[in-house]
Amino acid sequence: MAATGQPDLAPLLALLDARRFADLEAATATCLLDYPDVGVLWKLLGVAQRLQGKDALAALARASELLPNDAEAQGNLGAALLDRGSPAEAEPRFRAALELAPSSALAHYQLGNTLYRLGRFDAAMASYRSALDLDPTSAATHYAHGNAAWAVGRSDVAMASYGAAVDRNPEHAAARVNLGNGLLALGRRDEALAQYRAAIAIDPGRAAAHNGLGNALSELGRGEDAAASYARAIELEPDFSKAHINLGLVQRSLVRPAEAEASARHALAIDARDAAAWVLLGDLHADAGRFQDAEAAYRRAVELDPGSAEGWAGIANQRRMTAADAPWLAQAERLAAAALPPRREATLRFAMGKYCDDLQDFDHAFSHYHRANELTKQFAEGYDRKAWSRSVDRRIGAYTAQRLRGVRTADRDPAQAVFVVGMPRSGTSLTEQILASHPAVFGAGELPFWEQAAARLEFAPPPAELAADYLQRIASLAPAALRVIDKMPANYLHLGLIHEALPNARILHMQRDPLDTCLSIYFQQFRITHTYSHDLGDLAHYYNEYRRIMRHWREVLPEGVMLEIPYESLVDDQETWSRRMVDFVGLAWDPVCLEFHRSQRTVATASQWQVRQKLNRGSVGRWRHYAQFLEPLIRGLDGRDP
Numbered sequence: 001m002a003a004t005g006q007p008d009l010a011p012l013l014a015l016l017d018a019r020r021f022a023d024l025e026a027a028t029a030t031c032l033l034d035y036p037d038v039g040v041l042w043k044l045l046g047v048a049q050r051l052q053g054k055d056a057l058a059a060l061a062r063a064s065e066l067l068p069n070d071a072e073a074q075g076n077l078g079a080a081l082l083d084r085g086s087p088a089e090a091e092p093r094f095r096a097a098l099e100l101a102p103s104s105a106l107a108h109y110q111l112g113n114t115l116y117r118l119g120r121f122d123a124a125m126a127s128y129r130s131a132l133d134l135d136p137t138s139a140a141t142h143y144a145h146g147n148a149a150w151a152v153g154r155s156d157v158a159m160a161s162y163g164a165a166v167d168r169n170p171e172h173a174a175a176r177v178n179l180g181n182g183l184l185a186l187g188r189r190d191e192a193l194a195q196y197r198a199a200i201a202i203d204p205g206r207a208a209a210h211n212g213l214g215n216a217l218s219e220l221g222r223g224e225d226a227a228a229s230y231a232r233a234i235e236l237e238p239d240f241s242k243a244h245i246n247l248g249l250v251q252r253s254l255v256r257p258a259e260a261e262a263s264a265r266h267a268l269a270i271d272a273r274d275a276a277a278w279v280l281l282g283d284l285h286a287d288a289g290r291f292q293d294a295e296a297a298y299r300r301a302v303e304l305d306p307g308s309a310e311g312w313a314g315i316a317n318q319r320r321m322t323a324a325d326a327p328w329l330a331q332a333e334r335l336a337a338a339a340l341p342p343r344r345e346a347t348l349r350f351a352m353g354k355y356c357d358d359l360q361d362f363d364h365a366f367s368h369y370h371r372a373n374e375l376t377k378q379f380a381e382g383y384d385r386k387a388w389s390r391s392v393d394r395r396i397g398a399y400t401a402q403r404l405r406g407v408r409t410a411d412r413d414p415a416q417a418v419f420v421v422g423m424p425r426s427g428t429s430l431t432e433q434i435l436a437s438h439p440a441v442f443g444a445g446e447l448p449f450w451e452q453a454a455a456r457l458e459f460a461p462p463p464a465e466l467a468a469d470y471l472q473r474i475a476s477l478a479p480a481a482l483r484v485i486d487k488m489p490a491n492y493l494h495l496g497l498i499h500e501a502l503p504n505a506r507i508l509h510m511q512r513d514p515l516d517t518c519l520s521i522y523f524q525q526f527r528i529t530h531t532y533s534h535d536l537g538d539l540a541h542y543y544n545e546y547r548r549i550m551r552h553w554r555e556v557l558p559e560g561v562m563l564e565i566p567y568e569s570l571v572d573d574q575e576t577w578s579r580r581m582v583d584f585v586g587l588a589w590d591p592v593c594l595e596f597h598r599s600q601r602t603v604a605t606a607s608q609w610q611v612r613q614k615l616n617r618g619s620v621g622r623w624r625h626y627a628q629f630l631e632p633l634i635r636g637l638d639g640r641d642p
Helices: 010-017 022-033 039-051 056-068 071-083 086-101 105-117 122-133 139-151 155-168 172-187 189-202 208-219 221-234 239-252 257-270 275-287 290-303 307-318 323-337 342-358 361-377 385-398 401-405 427-437 450-456 464-479 490-499 512-524 536-556 567-572 573-586 593-597 622-630 631-638
Strands: 419-421 441-443 483-486 505-509 564-567
Touching: 010 039, 010 419, 022 039, 039 056, 039 071, 039 385, 039 593, 056 071, 056 275, 056 342, 056 593, 071 086, 071 105, 071 512, 071 631, 086 441, 105 122, 105 401, 122 427, 122 505, 122 622, 139 155, 139 172, 139 573, 155 172, 155 208, 155 490, 172 189, 172 505, 189 208, 208 221, 221 239, 239 257, 257 275, 275 307, 290 307, 307 342, 323 342, 323 361, 342 361, 385 536, 401 536, 401 564, 419 427, 427 441, 427 483, 427 567, 427 573, 427 631, 450 464, 464 483, 464 490, 490 536, 512 536, 512 622, 536 573, 536 631, 564 593, 567 573, 573 593
Parallel strands: 419 483, 419 505, 441 483, 505 564
Antiparallel strands: none
């Protein structure tokens, strides 16, 4: 028989204050035997169960029935429904709570969480804003407001909210991760790096922080470190599909195609409908010359996600587009007109430029390329012309003729290492492809070794172990190869260091018409570390500095170390120049080098399609189609000679 009167709540509230939730659950359950119709007991039972991670729905539903005018009881039931994954049922409970207690910051916050789960992000923002008006000190609410703002494309509001969350609670690791994501989207990579590292220091087991750190390291060109961060994220959360994809992307950049494909397929095993994983798989097929497979993967990506800018761009980038592809352009135009983030719209605009260029619609092509580059400026680091000129000055000053004259060839570095250098889009991939077709040659792609070594040494003489380390690395890539090609174009900056470390190495310098080179760079979506590539005036300045340092290397490097190859001459007389290159690296001629376009090797650069076509003059003098747009470039270049 039920007891009359009211139970003594003091002991129960003491247990709640002491966070002894299991004891509170047992004591409340016992009390309910005598007082089954006392709503506050059901509320306390539900709270105790929920705070232990148990199913509290029945207890809190009973409390809401017995306490229809208790805002907290209504809100508690809403929270339990939200826990169960029923936001649509939770919404009326939170609205009922707000009718009873309009000044409850917690109820506004919980309603915001519910609306966010329902995908009503603008309404969620409004609820969070109401909560913050009542309690501006809540880090959790600032963080949630940031998430809703990010979902509707208000990155400025989101960044401010994440910053406010961190200000109010410096230990809020999730807010630091999202703040890092926002900083990275703005191109503020070093600041993003600091936020990810702070989040990891707070919560070392947070996989998203390690994934974010990997993203920042990748954008800084630190591929090996990025791969380690992604691997750690996957170790912590094996089903973290995005981390598998990101690992695959960096493995692709490190020319590890088998590992990259394994990562893509891991992601697809987790979620076969992940469009980004299909895009990565398409990229890997294209690298290997399997262009039909690549297009099939891209089309699967856009089937799963019609808003995949990367998928639509992939379709256009792997073959020559024709008038029959007009539906592709119509879809790309619809997508570009939507509110895409700058990076994704830039990706699509570069592809739209290529489409129009393929169809010789040069005015529209340049319009798309210009838009793509202007968008890129929004998240890429700016190019500092004076700082870059000073950097070139330091290299020229460090590697004098006297310093390099003292370098002597030695047995320690066999002539295995061959470097192909020059400006991007100058024909370096073509040169590598021709040489790598030779059975004694392995094309290693773009290795970051010398850029990292130069940054570490700061013009100091290279230690003997530097050469040994490099030779060991390239030998591990192809133990049987007599020559290994390192096709990092920017190694032109480090030729003094390379010659000091490896006096027997051979250097092939590709030269192409400056206007064709710079225009091709402007039309290509590079990594954002190519800070000069988004502005025609900056391109002219960078090209002039490249030309200046190459003049220096011609003067100070010993004769016979470097062969300079005019791209146009190679196109016009393929066999003569191919023979000259093969002879220069010390190998016997093999006519298979003339069939370079048939090679099945992986090419993970922007020229993956072009190097599998026969040589033609289609890209010689290409700039003339765009002459009316190139005044800043033409005016800025010091003459026309490469």
